[in-house]
Amino acid sequence: MTDNRLNRATRAAVAVLAYRIREREQLPEQERVDPDLFALRFLTDMLGRGWRLTNARKPVPWTGNRQPLDPETARRGAELVRQRLGLTHPERREQS
Incomplete structure (x- = not known):
């Protein structure tokens, strides 16, 4: 978001908040919502x-165009998971 758009969004938020405050002040005292609840509802x-409140962050580099895993690394990872879960490799089951 550019600074200009952020400024516009901030001005719009201030306008909405001011409108809601003026609207709230017109109510009789006993009908007004607690200020903390009023603020929480507004936010x-x-x-x-x-x-x-701030510009969106740029994506973390590793979340973008990740390279596929090396097949050997993927195979080793899958084997570790199978061992940990007490499962046997499908190829080894067929050989038994």
Whole structure:
């Protein structure tokens, strides 16, 4: 998100919050929601609409275009899992 879009999103959030505060202040004192609950509801609503306090982070490099595992590494990993689970390798079962 560019700084300009972030500023726009911040201004929009401030406008919505100010509107809700003015709306809340018009209610009789006994009908007003607790300030902490009011703030929590506002933030929950904003987060539910995709608003974030900071820009989104760039993806971690290893989560992107990962290279496939070396077949030998994958075979060794699968063998370790089978050993740990007490399973036998399918090829070895057929030989028995």
